[in-house]
Amino acid sequence: MQWARAPDTFKREEASWRRMLVSQPPAQTMIIEQEVASMGGISERQAVLEDLSLRMGVLYDLTVPLIADYDVCFRIHWRGDTKPEGPADLRLEVHVSHTCMDDRRKPKKRFRSDGERPMEIPFGQWEHRGWD
Numbered sequence: 207m208q209w210a211r212a213p214d215t216f217k218r219e220e221a222s223w224r225r226m227l228v229s230q231p232p233a234q235t236m237i238i239e240q241e242v243a244s245m246g247g248i249s250e251r252q253a254v255l256e257d258l259s260l261r262m263g264v265l266y267d268l269t270v271p272l273i274a275d276y277d278v279c280f281r282i283h284w285r286g287d288t289k290p291e292g293p294a295d296l297r298l299e300v301h302v303s304h305t306c307m308d309d310r311r312k313p314k315k316r317f318r319s320d321g322e323r324p325m326e327i328p329f330g331q332w333e334h335r336g337w338d
Contacts, residue, residue: 251332280300
C-alpha cells in the first residue's frame with residue numbers, strides 16, 4: 207500500500223510500519239552526521255546512538271525533524287555499503303545548503319505521522335571550517 211493512496215492508514219499512531227524492524231538482524235548502532243553549508247563555510251556535527259534494535263518508527267522520528275525545515279538531501283548507508291566501514295550498523299547523513307535565497311518550506315502535512323514522537327539526539331559540538 208502506498209502512502210499517497212491511503213495517507214490516513216499510514217499516519218495512524220498505531221500503524222504497523224512504525225513497529226517494523228529496519229533490518230535483520232536489527233541495527234544496534236547508528237551514526238547521524240549533519241552537515242550545513244553556507245556562504246561562511248561548512249559546519250558539521252555527529253551523534254552516535256547505541257543499543258537501538260532500530261525500528262521504522264524511531265528512524266522516521268529521528269529523520270523527519272532533521273529534514274523538516276530546509277531543502278535538504280539525506281541518505282542512509284548500511285554496513286557494507288560504499289561508505290567506509292565504521293562502528294555503526296547504519297549511518298544517516300543529512301546535508302543542508304543555505305544560500306542567500308533560502309527556501310524554508312515545511313514538508314507537506316501528508317507525510318507527517320500522528321505517531322511521531324520527539325527524539326533527543328545526543329549531537330556533539332558543531333565543527334566549522336571556512337572556505338579558505
